[in-house]
Ligand code: 4AD
């Protein structure tokens with residue numbers, strides 16, 4: 001629908017360039033307030049919110065009548081004169097001269113009052129219109145931009161990984177199985193194995209896409225569908241992998257904090273804590289992490305993997321992300337290379353975010369020896385036949401290589417300081433949630 005307007009159409013984010021001029025806004029009614037013969041209309045257009053003032057006498061009776069009756073989330077086109085006003089949030093207001101109703105919304109379910117999260121989650125398709133969700137999702141968008149910027153300007157080739165896969169990457173207990181004509185397939189848990197093929201072809205590659213895990217427990221850190229960025233580098237060993245991860249995370253946090261100040265402020269996020277995220281990040285071994293946990297009285301034994309509680313205790317000791325390396329090989333995935341200095345350990349690392357946000361990165365050096373890898377596939381009871389293509393990478397010019405995966409939603413939760421990952425993705429998929 002093209003709706004003719006008498007004055008130029010401007011987005012609220014660009015309003016400052018039109019001080020004193022008559023312009024047109026196209027948007028929706030966010031909120032409304034009355035005072036005597038004045039109606040204050042909060043208009044949003046996706047780029048911001050501005051207060052529009054309709055005064056009886058200054059506009060025709062019809063328009064004043066419309067400004068009086070107009071309901072929340074009705075779509076409207078407003079024309080008026082831009083006026084600088086230091087008291088208003090965006091620094092400007094609009095003195096209304098004309099108002100057109102595009103569509104009258106009736107009984108919008110999210111009233112401007114407190115609602116429970118359960119209710120809001122059911123209304124997720126509408127909840128996206130609120131300022132808080134705007135701030136979170138704009139920060140998410142900026143995080144993704146900074147991530148891609150980092151890899152694209154550091155010699156990486158972006159290589160897409162498939163979604164339908166023939167085999168597990170991260171253990172068989174969280175696989176989503178689906179019919180694939182007369183075969184069965186699984187939704188990808190990670191693009192890593194494909195990135196290993198890519199690294200042997202291009203040297204440095206990354207993929208960025210949705211990944212799926214049938215997580216059967218309800219936690220504030222697990223989604224069944226989440227987005228992961230996965231770089232993979234040929235001729236990298238564990239140390240270079242960790243160096244890259246810390247350089248990457250400090251770059252992304254720095255850029256996002258610099259570019260999204262307004263959004264962090266709206267969320268009440270203390271960005272001082274994020275400004276501390278400078279390299280080098282502390283690095284501790286799994287053994288040292290176990291000692292920290294035991295000192296704090298946690299009931300953990302050597303050989304256990306860490307869960308959210310353990311990660312929170314460890315993160316509290318540091319003001320920036322901490323990298324824990326060399327976990328017991330038996331609690332980790334089949335593709336990890338064992339430490340030649342102590343083969344019970346894997347050459348892997350996890351990066352744990354500060355402030356109790358838990359693991360944001362998992363990665364490490366991959367097993368590059370054909371015979372050892374075949375043995376590991378067998379030990380993990382995986383069907384070797386499904387991994388024949390992957391074993392080819394060890395048959396034809398195998399080299400040391402490493403990579404990692406960063407979960408976008410946990411990164412958003414940490415940077416925005418929100419307790420649960422459900423608000424960090426436009427349409428979350430959880431154990432009990434697939435609508436809308
Ligand atoms: O530690 P994970 O399982 O590692 C891998 O998938 C490797 N194949 C990555 C690689 O080396 N290329 O997952 C990596 C990250 C976690 O640190 C976490 O941030 C996120 O993915 N993640 C989840 N985020 C939300 N919900 C879930 N269920 C997640 N599972 C993992």
Ligand code: MG
Nearest residue numbers: 350359361362
């Ligand atoms: Mg992990």
